[in-house]
Amino acid sequence: DAKTTQPTSMDCAEGRAANLPCNHSTISGNEYVYWYRQIHSQGPQYIIHGLKNNETNEMASLIITEDRKSSTLILPHATLRDTAVYYCIVNPRGRAAGNKLTFGGGTRVLVKP
Amino acid sequence: DAGVIQSPRHEVTEMGQEVTLRCKPISGHNSLFWYRQTMMRGLELLIYFNNNVPIDDSGMPEDRFSAKMPNASFSTLKIQPSEPRDSAVYFCASSLGAGDYEQYFGPGTRLTVT
Numbered sequence: 001d002a003k004t005t006q007p008t009s010m011d012c013a014e015g016r017a018a019n020l021p022c023n024h025s026t027i028s029g030n031e032y033v034y035w036y037r038q039i040h041s042q043g044p045q046y047i048i049h050g051l052k053n054n055e056t057n058e059m060a061s062l063i064i065t066e067d068r069k070s071s072t073l074i075l076p077h078a079t080l081r082d083t084a085v086y087y088c089i090v091n092p093r094g095r096a097a098g099n100k101l102t103f104g105g106g107t108r109v110l111v112k113p
Numbered sequence: 114d115a116g117v118i119q120s121p122r123h124e125v126t127e128m129g130q131e132v133t134l135r136c137k138p139i140s141g142h143n144s145l146f147w148y149r150q151t152m153m154r155g156l157e158l159l160i161y162f163n164n165n166v167p168i169d170d171s172g173m174p175e176d177r178f179s180a181k182m183p184n185a186s187f188s189t190l191k192i193q194p195s196e197p198r199d200s201a202v203y204f205c206a207s208s209l210g211a212g213d214y215e216q217y218f219g220p221g222t223r224l225t226v227t
Contacts, residue, residue, distance in 0.1 A: 034215075038156075042218075042220060042221075043117075043204050043206070043218030043219055043220055043221055044156070044204070044206075044216075044218050045218065046215040046216065046217070049215070087156075100158055100161065100169065101158065101216060102158070103155055103156040103157075104155070105155060
């Protein structure tokens, strides 16, 4: 599986957009980019995923570069409840691939008032 | 739906004792995963099942660990005998199917082995 590189931590201001970068320079053509987050003392929570097009849902937007070697998760209006560790994961989809998520260290995001 | 249910939420036991962790996946989900999280090693996949059949147990640390899924609505992770280094938070997750769907995690079981 391709590895990802994320900053260890970052702060952002409440109400502002939070932009979380992720590098995945060795990503394969069949690998998707997934984002999960883990709020303190809770299980990880799925946020969004994408292959090559930008994606948006009620939680966040995912911007993937044209060469697919990096991506950015955007939380449009960060709230204090968005304080969490955010994990960027690359993983192939499809039955043969199984569904093995490999979690790295993630980015610890602190939203400040 | 109530989400993935795990029990107990906290378990404290002495070294050498048997520990059984339990998980009820989301109804209708066909894949179930067991993860372990520690400060040192982060979040690791231990084993996953598809349609109640173990597919990949390469993450199970050693023979002291075993997992079963007797039916679609119940799974156990057993540690026998337990050791202090097994202390961790154990998460169960489920997904609709293998390879195609997002995983939904339970609240975890915090295990402390003294």
